[in-house]
Amino acid sequence: MLAYIIRRVAQSILVLLVTGFVAFSMFSFVGDPVENMLGQERTQADVDRLRGQLGLDQPFVVQYAKFLQQAAQGNFGLSYRQGREVSAILAERLPATLELAFVSGLLALGGGIGFGILTAIRRRGISSNVIMTLSLVGVSLPTFLIGILLIYVFSVELGWLPSFGRGEVVDLGWWTTGFLTVSGLKALVLPAITLGLYQMTLIMRLVRTEMMEVLRMDYIRFARARGLRERSINFRHALRNTLVPVITITGLQLGSIIAFAIITETVFQWPGVGLLFINAVQFVDIPVMAAYLMMISVMFVGINLIVDLLYFAIDPRLRVDGKAGGH
Amino acid sequence: MSEPVLSVRDLVVEIPTRHGVLRPVDGVSYDIAAGEILGVVGESGAGKSMTGNAVIGLLDRPARIASGEVLLQGQPIHQLQGAALRKLRGRHMGMIFQDPLTSLNPLLTVGDQLTETIQEHLDLSASQAHERAIAALDEVGIPAARQRIDSYPHEFSGGMRQRVVIALALCAEPELIIADEPTTALDVSVQAQIIALLRRLCRERGVAVMLVTHDMGVIAEAADRVAVMYAGRLAELGPVREVVTQARHPYTAGLMASTPVASQGQKRLRQIPGAMPRLDAVPAGCAFHPRCERAQARCRQAPGPTLQACDGRAACWFPITHEQEATL
Numbered sequence: 001m002l003a004y005i006i007r008r009v010a011q012s013i014l015v016l017l018v019t020g021f022v023a024f025s026m027f028s029f030v031g032d033p034v035e036n037m038l039g040q041e042r043t044q045a046d047v048d049r050l051r052g053q054l055g056l057d058q059p060f061v062v063q064y065a066k067f068l069q070q071a072a073q074g075n076f077g078l079s080y081r082q083g084r085e086v087s088a089i090l091a092e093r094l095p096a097t098l099e100l101a102f103v104s105g106l107l108a109l110g111g112g113i114g115f116g117i118l119t120a121i122r123r124r125g126i127s128s129n130v131i132m133t134l135s136l137v138g139v140s141l142p143t144f145l146i147g148i149l150l151i152y153v154f155s156v157e158l159g160w161l162p163s164f165g166r167g168e169v170v171d172l173g174w175w176t177t178g179f180l181t182v183s184g185l186k187a188l189v190l191p192a193i194t195l196g197l198y199q200m201t202l203i204m205r206l207v208r209t210e211m212m213e214v215l216r217m218d219y220i221r222f223a224r225a226r227g228l229r230e231r232s233i234n235f236r237h238a239l240r241n242t243l244v245p246v247i248t249i250t251g252l253q254l255g256s257i258i259a260f261a262i263i264t265e266t267v268f269q270w271p272g273v274g275l276l277f278i279n280a281v282q283f284v285d286i287p288v289m290a291a292y293l294m295m296i297s298v299m300f301v302g303i304n305l306i307v308d309l310l311y312f313a314i315d316p317r318l319r320v321d322g323k324a325g326g327h
Numbered sequence: 328m329s330e331p332v333l334s335v336r337d338l339v340v341e342i343p344t345r346h347g348v349l350r351p352v353d354g355v356s357y358d359i360a361a362g363e364i365l366g367v368v369g370e371s372g373a374g375k376s377m378t379g380n381a382v383i384g385l386l387d388r389p390a391r392i393a394s395g396e397v398l399l400q401g402q403p404i405h406q407l408q409g410a411a412l413r414k415l416r417g418r419h420m421g422m423i424f425q426d427p428l429t430s431l432n433p434l435l436t437v438g439d440q441l442t443e444t445i446q447e448h449l450d451l452s453a454s455q456a457h458e459r460a461i462a463a464l465d466e467v468g469i470p471a472a473r474q475r476i477d478s479y480p481h482e483f484s485g486g487m488r489q490r491v492v493i494a495l496a497l498c499a500e501p502e503l504i505i506a507d508e509p510t511t512a513l514d515v516s517v518q519a520q521i522i523a524l525l526r527r528l529c530r531e532r533g534v535a536v537m538l539v540t541h542d543m544g545v546i547a548e549a550a551d552r553v554a555v556m557y558a559g560r561l562a563e564l565g566p567v568r569e570v571v572t573q574a575r576h577p578y579t580a581g582l583m584a585s586t587p588v589a590s591q592g593q594k595r596l597r598q599i600p601g602a603m604p605r606l607d608a609v610p611a612g613c614a615f616h617p618r619c620e621r622a623q624a625r626c627r628q629a630p631g632p633t634l635q636a637c638d639g640r641a642a643c644w645f646p647i648t649h650e651q652e653a654t655l
Contacts, residue, residue: 218424218429218430219429219430219431219432221385221424222422222424222431222492223432224385224416225383225385225417225421225422226416226444226447226495226496227414227415227417227418227444227499228413228443228444228447232443232447237435240434314434315433315434316433316436316479316481317479317481
């Protein structure tokens with residue numbers, strides 16, 4: 001198992017090197033940053049001096065190595081637009097995105113697994129049919145449309161919930177949170193639903209399919225034949241056996257909740273990294289874009305690593321270390 | 328003889344389909360006494376597994392018991408549902424499935440699965456249930472049961488897994504065991520061990536066993552009595568020695584003639600011509616008559632022969648008679 005972990009970590013590092021390369025190439029291929037930074041009135045001497053300062057006169061490989069070295073320390077240089085440390089800007093924006101992603105993820109997981117089990121067990125029930133039909137809406141409507149619809153109903157017509165922003169936040173020094181104020185919590189509701197709905201329907205349909213598959217297995221029949229309670233059969237025996245594929249997909253989905261919060265953040269003007277990224281794209285603020293890219297890839301790789309390790313916790317068959325097993 | 332553990336009376340299982348109602352089990356009756364093994368034999372689709380599932384209430388919808396009775400220790404159970412049925416399962420009747428590789432939950436240790444079953448049915452503390460689980464594994468011949476109890480199913484071989492399955496079916500001490508092809512998925516050498524184990528448990532505990540199989544060899548070795556099924560009906564029912572050596576129903580005789588016997592050398596196996604009818608095309612009269620050499624006009628007329636209408640052993644109007652029978 002240790003060998004497996006080491007191998008997976010090595011693979012993760014390789015993935016990060018490749019995305020790092022893509023992020024780094026943006027600096028070279030998307031325009032010349034020096035021209036942007038110095039503006040119209042510049043001399044060749046200014047340009048050369050800045051190139052020297054930024055290390056742009058060095059060979060490509062050296063530049064890449066330096067970029068990686070800096071990136072590994074969380075240093076992505078200055079934002080072209082704001083003139084501040086990119087890492088500081090990200091750190092300031094990240095809590096908003098992570099809190100939103102956390103609440104959406106919870107919603108997607110809880111709702112997805114709960115409804116998935118319900119619709120698998122009561123396959124022919126009315127509630128199942130209603131949920132399955134509604135889930136089609138969740139899968140097929142684009143995120144921005146759901147967001148706008150929610151804003152229209154709950155903010156414009158009913159006036160219950162705010163249509164944009166984070167509400168009041170409490171600054172804890174290293175973290176700003178909207179969890180501690182009423183307006184912060186209210187502001188979370190609509191964006192969290194918008195962001196989590198698609199993932200929820202996806203997880204729900206997956207859990208349902210897997211669950212129906214498992215419920216047909218012999219060991220479920222055998223559990224019935226032993227007179228175990230339905231609750232124990234459904235949760236202890238069936239649900240656990242659906243978890244491996246569900247966790248795989250869920251892990252990827254949680255990653256994409258953070259990564260693709262961009263649309264939701266734009267619709268709700270949520271002051272997170274997604275909105276930051278969209279603004280950076282508009283201004284060709286490459287250091288911010290590169291840093292965002294690296295941050296997302298670190299998150300994806302990290303989540304995948306955790307998912308792989310969770311397999312071992314769930315399925316004892318994978319834990320066999322050369323011990324006699326198999327068939 | 329005391330009251331039988333299981334009595335099945337005129338059991339009919341129906342499956343409604345778009346093209347009419349199918350009858351995979353059609354008027355089957357038999358008893359199993361305590362400490363007795365009844366072998367139920369027949370080709371695939373003869374209704375033997377369906378009978379077992381009907382008894383324990385595990386028919387897959389839309390199959391259902393249309394008529395007839397199932398009595399467990401004299402109590403009718405064929406109409407029970409929900410919690411009442413659940414309390415009988417495991418506690419008073421257990422089931423063993425064909426494939427030990429798939430009948431154990433791969434994610435729980437065998438100890439977890441045993442103690443959960445024991446605690447469901449018996450009022451025992453966790454540690455008492457644990458001890459009982461060890462005893463159950465010990466009884467079915469798992470060596471070093473105390474150490475093996477925390478193993479997962481994949482850490483056992485196929486034969487050992489089937490022993491675990493038997494321990495699970497028996498751990499709450501049911502009076503009836505339905506064993507559905509318990510040896511089919513196993514190696515021949517392991518088959519004999521499992522059969523010996525079933526026989527031993529049956530004798531020692533006085534459990535009634537319904538042994539469903541298509542393997543005449545297994546029946547001959549294990550069963551006390553045998554019920555031969557054909558197209559959902561009983562063809563022949565009698566003590567295993569008599570049925571095997573002196574089959575009265577032409578179908579049973581054909582089945583015996585087509586069973587290979589290793590010691591009998593090179594004799595060419597005989598086949599029964601044709602195939603068992605599909606459920607939606609069971610002929611009128613005796614279901615076997617299109618394949619039967621002895622068939623006459625009466626065999627083609629409905630109603631077909633039943634055990635009760637004939638000699639009580641073979642459902643055949645013209646059973647094979649054996650000369651030496653008188654001496655038995």
